[in-house]
Amino acid sequence: MGIYADNACTTFPKPPCVVEAMTRFMTEGGYNVNRGSYGGAFDAEDGVLECRELLCELLGGPDPSDVVFTRCITESLNLVLKGLLTPGDHVVVSSMEHNAVMRPLTQLAQRGVTFTRIACAADGSLDPVDVVQALTPATRIVVMTHASNVCGTMLPLAEVGALCQERHIAFMVDSAQTAGFVPTRMDELHADALCFTGHKGLLGPQGIGGVVLSPELAATLEPLVVGGTGSVSDSEETPCFMPDRFEAGTLNLPGIMGLRASLLWLREQGINAIRAHELALTQRFLDGLFPLEEDGLVRIVGRRDTTNRTGVVSVCTPLLDEAEVARRLDVDFGIQTRVGLHCAPSAHKTLGTFPVGTIRFSFGFAGTEADVDAVLTALRKICSQLNHPID
Known part of the structure; x- marks a missing residue:
């Protein structure tokens, strides 16, 4: 090739175990989760839980239940931005952001949300002092990429996260270019939300991503999509507990099984x-x-x-x-x-x-x-x- x-x-290529895990799931027991009271469905639930546990371990999340699966990191970023921000809120970003951040913010700007774009240096680097200067009393969240998808420059997110934590401002990390390639831990970055994708450094398949949320931030977010979760089925209200609150509809289970396999492979390789x-x-x-x-x-x-x-x-x-x-x-x-x-x-x-x-x-x-x-x-x-x- x-x-x-x-x-x-x-x-590319993916570790062979990824393809094998996805094929095995779809040919030997492609059951759904939370929707079946039989052995195969319980086995699928165990696989999903293990994937959450592996992600929580790798990404430094508070608890496996705080890992929310989405179809991609773009959806994860939208989930947090649109679930948190209301007219009058202010956001701080860097000038190195991907359109996965900038297009939702541009859309939200039409509804009364404002944002400040911090100018990075010509090599893509950022001075954390500039973040402090960009904050306003209306700043609700700071959103930054961990590393540029254009030139690879990494931003000083641990310092930025600490600044946000001191000021009780939410901090969200776009880890598309680092998770699986660079040690990327939510706790060490002082992040309230760490968005990830499965198909890049995590070596999993396309079509699976997610976000690890702090309990405090999760409690303030409105779900992006609501519907059936297989839990609390006697109620037409969205469940308030994690991760069901943000996982309406059928999950990409083949993708999750492939991601679980790649995470195990990554853990073995280092x-x-x-x-x-x-x-x-x-x-x-x-x-x-x-x-x-x-x-x-x-x-x-x-x-x-x-x-x-x-x-x-x-x-x-x-x-x-x-x-x-x-x-x-x-x-x-x-x-x-x-x-x-x-x-x-x-x-x-x-x-x-x-x-x-x-x-x-x-x-x-x-x-x-x-x-x-x-x-x-x-x-x-x-x-x-x-x-x-x-x-």
Whole structure:
């Protein structure tokens, strides 16, 4: 299949145990939960509970019942923002946020919610002091990404969370680019909500995500969706207890079983070992990009080392159209990347790459040094052959 360098979008390949767990569930007992009084249904409930327990353990949640499953991290972010905010409330975000945060806030702004966007530095970094200066008496919540999906720069969320905690302001973390790759714990980040997705660093399937909520924040949220939960079925009122309060309808059980398998695999392998491998590949890639940059063929966007970053690297090709370079990488060399604005126009404005965007490379746990070297060779060939300005 060539070289896959788009793990920031979705990780590939998945550990074989993920596919096996999903297949086994759907072929040997695809029962529902909370809706059957027989052995198979109870086994499914046990699997869901174990997945909550594994997530709580990994992400530093208060209790497994505080883990709420959604179909994706975007839904998790919407669940908290729309369940908490009312006209007159104020929100603080960074300029590196994904549209999963900015589009709900833009929608809520039409209903009287305001937000302040803190300007990050040109490498995507943020000064926690700027957060304090952005707070107002109406600030209800601070929402920030743990790491940029464009350039990999990590934000100082532990410091931001502590500032919020001191001021009794809710703090929500978007961990899309870090959970499973970087130690990401709700307790250490002083977060009231930690939103996660299954299909990136957690190495699970698409279509499953969630949020870990503090009991205090959960008690203040209005559910985004209400309906049948299989519990308290004698009442037409939404259950007040967790996690049923926020899990109306049938859960993505194949996805949860796949996620449970990937979490067990991650625990066995060790996140720190995976992180060390991916950052070693990232450093090798950066080292290989420096000569290309000196020759004027590429420009590295964001941080230029592996300090306070993930394994996401974006580049511009000053003499060439980025989309054409990405197409050539795919068609001529079998190298799969992500080109454009990555659903994060605010981040690209911060990094100085709007409106064209960048070519983004992200190597995963299955990547090799040979993969990195092949990408660098292909980049040099393409840029050397076509090194003339785009008309």
